[in-house]
Amino acid sequence: MTTIQAIVFESANKVGFGTFTLPEMTADQMLVKTRYTFVSSGTETRVLGGHYGAADKFPLIPGYAAVGEVVQIGANVKGYRVGDLLSYNPQTGPKDIYSQWGGQASMHLVGVDDKPILLPNGSDPLDYVVSQVAAISLRGVMAAQPQRDECAVVIGQGVIGAFSAGLLVSQGCRVIAIDLSESRLKRSLSYGVHACVQASDPDAVERILAYCDGGANMVIEASGSAQGVSLAHKLIRKTPNVYRDPKTYYVNPISGFVGHWPRIVYQGTYIEKISLDPRVDLQSEGVLLLMPGDRGNEDRLNAVEAIRRKVIDPRLYIDRVVPYTEAPSAYEQLRLHPNDVFSVVFDWAQ
Structure with missing residues (x-):
């Protein structure tokens, strides 16, 4: 069993933390250690306010834009290696708390069917944390x-x-x-x-x-x-x-x-x-x-390639990089002062 730390929306406009246990990793999954997560003043702050169906699901783990490093691979997983850097949208979270979408956590279980994006060799993961958005x-x-x-x-x-x-x-x-x-x-x-x-x-x-x-x-x-x-x-x-x-x-x-x-x-x-x-x-x-409904895997691959070719300069879109332990104040700034704080990246190295 793997113990993780996570940012938790405890109730409307209240941010805290929690310690949780991931389910047992299956043969079709990878255990990924989070390096960075990205959050803007848009979707997640609306979830924090109780929108998008969140009002009756507090407490919950938010977040849908993460990059991390593969630390363990299931027996049936092919094409990925320990040490690979991935951009991913987590699908499997702890059983004892609701995940919407569960990205703001220190580790994740990621299956090949979850369509993680393998980042180019030698990548700086900070550059690619914006790729989901x-x-x-x-x-x-x-x-x-x-x-x-x-x-x-x-x-x-x-x-x-x-x-x-x-x-x-x-x-x-x-x-x-x-x-x-x-x-x-x-x-x-x-x-x-x-x-x-x-x-x-x-x-x-x-x-x-x-x-x-x-x-x-x-x-x-x-x-x-x-x-x-x-x-x-x-x-x-x-x-x-x-x-x-x-x-x-x-x-x-x-x-x-x-x-x-x-x-x-x-x-x-x-x-x-x-x-x-x-x-x-x-x-x-x-x-x-x-009316594009969402991004697909091909869109995510194209975004990674646009960053690699420097069509997108990711650092122009990142206002602050802070330890994830500063999440309560960071979300407050994003929610109350969106014109001053454009986006925040949480560093999970701790």
Whole structure:
């Protein structure tokens, strides 16, 4: 039996610690020692507040982004070695506490069916702890099929929006970043965005449209708010019918638009109910609405490769690296001051 330490959400907005025992490792599992875990001001802080079904499941172990080192391998496991570094999303936690998702712990049981990602030889695990979250952004960006020189607007510069902005820049897009936080907008400049717009500006829509020459080819909505969705609908490029002169009504040939529709990618997780009246809100003959549900294994592999090739500089997305024993204060900062603390990595070396 293996004894572990874990960060525990004891109740709404209360963080503590616990000591637990993992189940016996099976022949199809590996025992992995955690090196680092990643947390942003998004999903986990909402779980801490009781959202995503957590309200009636406290106490629980949170966390879904971890990297660690294989220390023991089951008899049936092939293709992995002791000493390998993995990025993984834990599936098997202690039996005596609920896990949502259980990543914030000192050790994990990881099966091959859990699809751990083998990191490149000689990797610094700190570089790849962001890959789980980066893969979510990467899936949304790939869904939009960005083309060089297209105009892209990213609403929200939390972690998901920030990765999206950086990836779109790497694809040669002209990227405009939007957020309420000046510190987040300043950070987005380090990713190479073309321009930043303060969401609270009274003429924010007109300012963004000026950068986009009337509308964006694609909008990534990553704020997770109803206001962000409404803004996305206002910013997308229109494909309206036009009048050649006041007396002649002309409808553009549809063949000129099919395959070239503007795209909206809803990357946020929405607690509020979102509504859409296509005729009124979009005012366009065609807009592709894309809603990536999660990241898959291929997305995670692509995110690791983007980090390896330095398409993504992971250190730009990490605000603080602290011992996991500082979790209560770290989560408080993420929850109460998300504009000041963008993300935290917990170091489990202790």
